[in-house]
Amino acid sequence: MAQNQQTATLSNLYAELNRFGQKQEYEKAVRIANKILQQHPEEFAAFNCKIVSLLLLGNFDEALQALNKDKTHSGSLKFEKAYCEYRLNRTNEALNTLKSVTTQDVRTKELLCQVLYRIEQFEECYNLYRDVIKNSQDDYDSERETNLSAVIASLQLWGLKDMSDPGLEENSYEICYNNACYYIGKGDLKTALEKLDKAEDLLKSDTDLTEEELDEELAIIRVQRGYIFQCQNKNEQAAQLYNQVLKTKPSDVGLVAVVSNNVVTINKDQNIFDSKRKIKAATGDNLKHKTVSHQRKHINVNQCLVHMYSNQSEQCHQLAKKLMDQHPELDSPLLIRAAQFVRDKKIEEAVELLQEYVKIHPSEAFKAQLIISQLYLNQGSVYLACDALKALGDLAYKPGIVSTLVALYLSQEDKESASEVLINAVNWYKKHD
Template identity: 45%
Template sequence: MSEKTAREKTIAAHYAELNKYGENGEYERALKTANKILGVAPHEFLAFYCKVVCLLELSRFDEALTQINKNPEYLQNLVFEKAYCYYRLNKLNEALKTIESNDGNLDYRTKELKAQILYRLERYTDAYSIYQEAVKNTDDEYEEERLTNLYATMVYLGSDKMDNFEELKEPTYELCYNKACMLINLENFLEAEKKLKQCEKMYLEKLEEDDDITEEEADIELALIRLQLAFVYQKQGRIKEAQALYTSNLKLKLEDIALQSVASNNIVCINKDQNLFDSKKKMKVALNESLVYKLPSLQRKHISFNNAILNYYINQTEQCEKICQDIISKWPELAANVNVLRAFNLVKVEKIDEAVALLEKNVNSDKLYINLCIAQLYLIMGNKLEACKVLENIGEETYKPGIIGALTTLYLGIGNESKALEVFEKAVEFYKRNKVESGDLSVLYKQAAAFHIRNGHPQVAANSLEELLLVNKIDKKISAELVLAYAQFDKDKSLKLSKDLPSVKELSQGLDLESIQTLAPVAIKKSPGVKPDSQPGTPRTEESKKRRNKHKKRKGKLPKYYDPNAEPDPERWLPKYERTGYRKRKDRRSNKDVIKGSQGTSSGQSEQYDFSSKRIEDYSSSPANTVSPSPRGAHNKQQAHQKKANQKKKNRRR
């Protein structure tokens, strides 16, 4: 047999061995066998490919990547494997470059890996396009996994890609879960709650059918569903239910750090400025370093911001400022909210001027919100006038009903009534000029009219009510208010307008007078000068007077043996022991000759038990001066037995 034939036989035997190990999942042995083949035939590509696959299965990604880079001649055929190594090592940009450098000839699995990399890089639109294409053009056993990934990308795309939301399939609990996440993203929390409960039911049914699922895997999947349900409860304001679910699932000590982090962060949000020690512990879990690769940036930035707020609550002002600076450098879109927190952090250390200056620099980012915060800071300083100036200089936002109400309240607090009136006048002019016909206008006119009537300006109030009547001609309440306003300065016009109001007959139409008369009278609070059995201004009838006269006062009872001729005792109001003829009753127990002990000792034993005559020196010289517990129960029994024996002796003598 030639050397070449023997070599081929050896390689064939090793390949058979390699195939057997691969089928059994014995990748360590398979790796050794692949190395044996490469030792005999160094350029055997199939053996090299098997070696790389074994390293991937054993999660030795660095080693696999090194082997691929050492053999660049095989790179064209190992694009997927190289990109997958980078992906698992969290080097997402390098993974994407590897795929895009060979983008002309990609198989379906490499395209799906690219979609997954794009998803992790938060390029959701690109990932969605690839998954959508893969779902349309492939038909194999992995269809449900592709749909799951497609739905996962749709969660982050918003309502744009959800036109056919109702048509989305949900045969598995994973698809049902992702559909629930879409509903949460659309803030449809009631439907999301139903979908999550359906999802949990589907998974429990799967557990009954599938015995291969371990208890740990089941706990993780159920915890994922239940923690999402807890978030839905939290958004609905059902805080106790949410907190119970968070706490119970965290007790499971799940290995998935992402789940622990999200649940811990949400508990910190529930705690707010309470249970700060618990919040501090939970925040440590939420800030795990490995979460950079496990949570999207949206969740990570919210966790960081919550950490800054927590440090503000626990008075760690320097740490709070440091975290805020870090958030602004990583996520500039959060600058407006973070700067507000920084400003209030400065207020804590009594640097209010610096806080105002900081907010004024960032006023363009969110004009209304930042200006309201500046006004609040001026109010903290007690400077109401500056707060008013800020609220008056925010453009069209100044004419919102809430801000108008705040301005009038502040000006009245200062005592500047004319300025408060001016605020209303400017607001009315603004709404007239811009021809606003929304609900805000009617609210504003009502506020203005009420304010002017309270402050003794019925003419201005009448103008506001007339404008309001033009918008809402049907409302008779406005007409009635206008009649009352005109009655204060133009009685003729008031009388004319009152004719348009409904008559008493029209108002009383449909009322059951008999039922009103039979109703129990309402209890009326007594007022000075009003008698209890009549309403103010109601004259009494003859019948009521007679009924009242029937009730006569009873005569008081006289004491026993009362003598009307005798003068009453002048000391009758004093207690007996203070009267002159009072004698203290003699106490039989005051006789000191008879002394009885706890067991009925006679007077002959008085000296034995009378310690008042003994001196301290006599007691201290006694040999029994140590303190020890006395057996009181045994002593009592002994005396009882002695008593019985004496009694028996007496009986015998008789």
């Protein structure tokens, strides 16, 4: 009798749980699910409903805690666990959870695509999206094609891989926008502008968007159009578009960061007060998941320049050194640091840094040695300037370098050294004729 009563109570609780779920009263659904689990901890259906309700409420942290605590049921809810981790920006954890799924269904693969996109594994993301599109037929094909176009644009835009135009139908402003980014990456700015114009037309014809939503989406298109103008050295037009966007105070902090950084690039060593405000907007702690690593690198380089132009020597050196350690492939942090040493009137430190640069990047020796030579000349150290030019090896015999060396030695009334330069140059050309 007691068993029958217990079964009836459980059935009643599930009926209540189902009713709250259908009415989208998810907080009440969670309470009922907890009530079931207190009495019947083995009930997977109740645990599943609890987790789904928490996800629909946006309570990802609470859902993840419940999944981590309940080892009995969580093994069957790896997708839900990965989704919580993804939404909480625990992206690498989400990746590991998804990779542990032995048989991946479409939704698992699609979440994995989003995770791969966020961690900038664009090529793997591209291959997986193609697999999903090829092996699924449902109402989400157009959304997948939009996402695929974003991945292709990223591969091309950030110089990771030369991609072919996939020929996706441009039936949405998102695909047109992504294709514009793709053509920017290709260097075809004319076609990119045409795609942005088409994207804007499609956007304005979307009657489902509110005025606020329309402004937010138009801002993205205008920023990209501004970037194209900037690439074409039409800085006035670019700045006008950027300022127009910033005046609307877009909610997308990533977009604000990119616009602000672009304005700093246009400002260069002018409008320092404005640049300091803009770079602050581009370097907040909340931007890590709103910008890609390529953008963050260039924002940090601009921050370094703003420190230098603002006479913040210590901050400039600290950030430049940090960037040199984090991104050894970048030339600019080292060169900025050398420039800061010059501003600090520490010429020897600047020269040492540039010589270190030559060792790391022998192909850049010509440019670096010319800079070193100029630094010595600015100090009035003509012979040291000549030594820097002569350290160019075979490049020291270029006609322009030879004539410069001769002129410099003659300026010191050192006819012997000038003559030696000419004789060495003649002998070099005889040997290499």
